[in-house]
Amino acid sequence: MAVIDDVARLAGVSKATASRALSGRGSVADATRQRVLKAAAALDFRASPAAVSLATGRTGAIGVLAPAIDTWYVSTLLRGIAEAALAHDLDIVLYDLGRGAAMRERVFERFLQRHHIDALISTTFALTHREVSRLASIGIPAVALGDGAAGVRSWCLDDERAGTLATEHLLSLGHRRIVHVGGSTVLDESLFAAERLRERGYQRAMRAAGLEPMPTLLHDPTADASYSHALELLRSPDRPRAVFAATDEIAMGILLAARTLGLRVPFDLSVVGVDDHAYAAAFDLTTVRQDPREHGERVVDWLVADLAAPSGDTTHTLIDPELVPRGSVAPA
Amino acid sequence: MAVIDDVARLAGVSKATASRALSGRGSVADATRQRVLKAAAALDFRASPAAVSLATGRTGAIGVLAPAIDTWYVSTLLRGIAEAALAHDLDIVLYDLGRGAAMRERVFERFLQRHHIDALISTTFALTHREVSRLASIGIPAVALGDGAAGVRSWCLDDERAGTLATEHLLSLGHRRIVHVGGSTVLDESLFAAERLRERGYQRAMRAAGLEPMPTLLHDPTADASYSHALELLRSPDRPRAVFAATDEIAMGILLAARTLGLRVPFDLSVVGVDDHAYAAAFDLTTVRQDPREHGERVVDWLVADLAAPSGDTTHTLIDPELVPRGSVAPA
DNA sequence: GCCCGAACCGGAACCGGTTCCACAGCGAGG
DNA sequence: CCTCGCTGTGGAACCGGTTCCGGTTCGGGC
Numbered sequence A, B: 001m002a003v004i005d006d007v008a009r010l011a012g013v014s015k016a017t018a019s020r021a022l023s024g025r026g027s028v029a030d031a032t033r034q035r036v037l038k039a040a041a042a043l044d045f046r047a048s049p050a051a052v053s054l055a056t057g058r059t060g061a062i063g064v065l066a067p068a069i070d071t072w073y074v075s076t077l078l079r080g081i082a083e084a085a086l087a088h089d090l091d092i093v094l095y096d097l098g099r100g101a102a103m104r105e106r107v108f109e110r111f112l113q114r115h116h117i118d119a120l121i122s123t124t125f126a127l128t129h130r131e132v133s134r135l136a137s138i139g140i141p142a143v144a145l146g147d148g149a150a151g152v153r154s155w156c157l158d159d160e161r162a163g164t165l166a167t168e169h170l171l172s173l174g175h176r177r178i179v180h181v182g183g184s185t186v187l188d189e190s191l192f193a194a195e196r197l198r199e200r201g202y203q204r205a206m207r208a209a210g211l212e213p214m215p216t217l218l219h220d221p222t223a224d225a226s227y228s229h230a231l232e233l234l235r236s237p238d239r240p241r242a243v244f245a246a247t248d249e250i251a252m253g254i255l256l257a258a259r260t261l262g263l264r265v266p267f268d269l270s271v272v273g274v275d276d277h278a279y280a281a282a283f284d285l286t287t288v289r290q291d292p293r294e295h296g297e298r299v300v301d302w303l304v305a306d307l308a309a310p311s312g313d314t315t316h317t318l319i320d321p322e323l324v325p326r327g328s329v330a331p332a
Numbered sequence C: 001g002c003c004c005g006a007a008c009c010g011g012a013a014c015c016g017g018t019t020c021c022a023c024a025g026c027g028a029g030g
Numbered sequence D: 001c002c003t004c005g006c007t008g009t010g011g012a013a014c015c016g017g018t019t020c021c022g023g024t025t026c027g028g029g030c
Helices: A004-011 A015-024 A031-044 A051-058 A072-087 A104-112 A129-137 A159-172 A194-208 A221-234 A248-260 A293-309 B004-011 B015-023 B029-043 B049-056 B072-087 B104-112 B129-137 B159-172 B194-208 B225-236 B248-259 B294-307
Strands: A061-067 A091-098 A121-124 A142-147 A155-158 A180-182 A242-245 A271-273 A286-289 A316-319 A322-324 B063-068 B090-098 B119-123 B142-145 B152-156 B176-181 B242-245 B270-275 B285-288 B316-319 B322-325
Touching: A004 A015, A004 A031, A004 A159, A004 B294, A051 B049, A061 A104, A072 A121, A072 A293, A072 B072, A072 B090, A104 A129, A104 A293, A104 A322, A104 B129, A104 B322, A121 A293, A142 A293, A142 B248, A155 A159, A155 A248, A155 A293, A155 B015, A159 A180, A159 A194, A159 A286, A159 B119, A180 A194, A180 B225, A194 B294, A221 A248, A242 A248, A248 A271, B004 B015, B004 B029, B015 B029, B049 B285, B063 B072, B072 B090, B072 B119, B072 B294, B090 B104, B104 B129, B119 B294, B152 B159, B159 B176, B159 B194, B159 B242, B159 B270, B159 B285, B159 B322, B176 B194, B176 B225, B176 B248, B242 B248, B248 B270, B248 B285
Parallel strands: A061 A091, A061 A121, A121 A142, A142 A155, A155 A316, A180 A242, A242 A271, A271 A286, B063 B090, B063 B119, B119 B142, B142 B152, B152 B316, B176 B242, B242 B270, B270 B285
Antiparallel strands: A091 B090, A286 A322, B285 B322
């Protein structure tokens, strides 16, 4: 495997000049640059990432910190991030926090330390003060997705607004007894704050309509777990006629439970979710849309710009949610 | 940020000895080791990965090459891999091939080259001869998951057997006109070979029962896309009474379409899938189980062992599939 | 008492790039 | 004609570890 000395020798220049010609930094005569480039191509030269990283302090990789990779939101996000990273010649290194926060400290101390990565994307949960300042002290910029944190730039759905939007939609159809089903029984409460915001949005909309919000029912936010919970909920004699689910996965669990119990959606039960999950259309589920794939691409672009020229930007961008009307709701 | 010289100085030893004490290689007097360790702790020393990598040729990272990250199989796999990697102090770096093979060459040439990673896990698609030999020539061991490849160790479901198992189950209930719905219209044909094997298993079972296999219907293997295709399929007057779907995601699309059309499963239609997807239980879907999360953990263990002591093992392990009976099938 | 091997340790080379600094050559301006 | 400054280049230091090589010390066996 050729090293830069081989290239320099073949091109008849010094190692220093070869490096300048290859990296584009510093001034090199045009003819010389061509010779070096040709030599590099002939030898199939590729710079050792370790050596480059040691010399420059740049690794060419960005880290992604995520709980629950096997979730629709995170995996779709990951796809967007991966595509954008590829376009920018960046590696992405993945840190899974698992379902809880048990691994959190460990991941932080072991991996993020000491320049394995140039920048960090954290998703679906807020970084703590300590974590933010730690990142700042070792000089790696971070952005947050799906949940903000003080001191880092972030980009996420306006979850509270999404909650009011969904609730208002049901209210406008004449529903009054609207139940909210949210996530986070199982998950660590520091994760998935989005769902608490959606709950708050629900409560706000209810109060604005002069109604008392009903207590939120908590579920593990996967279709599978919510299915069994939903069975209970819908079996009770005073079952709700309208449900606002914090995520489409929860909503899908409810729809499946309704089908099992022979309830007809939307005549016996109206359901609205949040996400516009890949299956939402097939379920004919009315929902509030967000596009994690695009979010992923967006933040990678931010990060690339920030690596080139640190901006110090720490603004929180809220995306205005958009209701996608489908067939899972009907007038009361 | 402390470097090893600082540690050495504080402990009153040479850099070389500090390195030996910290890494555990070479012989160091016990008292000396303790001094070094204490100094390292006091300075919060952490070795620079780049320097370690440059000196040793080890990166402490394993690559995962996957198409379609946002798929149940791959994302669940990823979770298993990430958990196991964390336990072994390995980083995982993720290369997404996207939906087609367009990026494949690029990913291979740009990233896998030149020791960004110590080892590679490829999933859901077979490596080509060229790729395998390329990996061998730069000395990074690989294992394949979900699809084998000549020359690399692999671990996957016995897909052909899964196909016969599912088909035999339907046959045993008296079904004769069994349609197979498979994946891969959209995806590159080099990816997801598993589905062709499941098709072959179906055909084998049909022939063994003295029946002529019916032509396979191809779908994009996601619930969303299969939903619309399934609508067509089930609307036709001579619609099938039994369907073997190559994946649970396809099966779910069919179940949703059946519901839309007012067909009662399993009385009007029997469906069996493959995967035991997270939602399969909620759909009450009879399926053939596989556990990608466990697969992921398993191959990481292999890889770790192989990095410690190269085995040269290239055996293909087939996992015996297991039928999970649920409520989506009934006698003909 | 002498020799030998093993344990322990330090100096220096090395991994493979990048970059600082010095220097040569050369055209422009005074 | 003599600077001055700019472009192009090479030598060498440097990033931060690991490891080879060789030198001491020490204990055991003859």
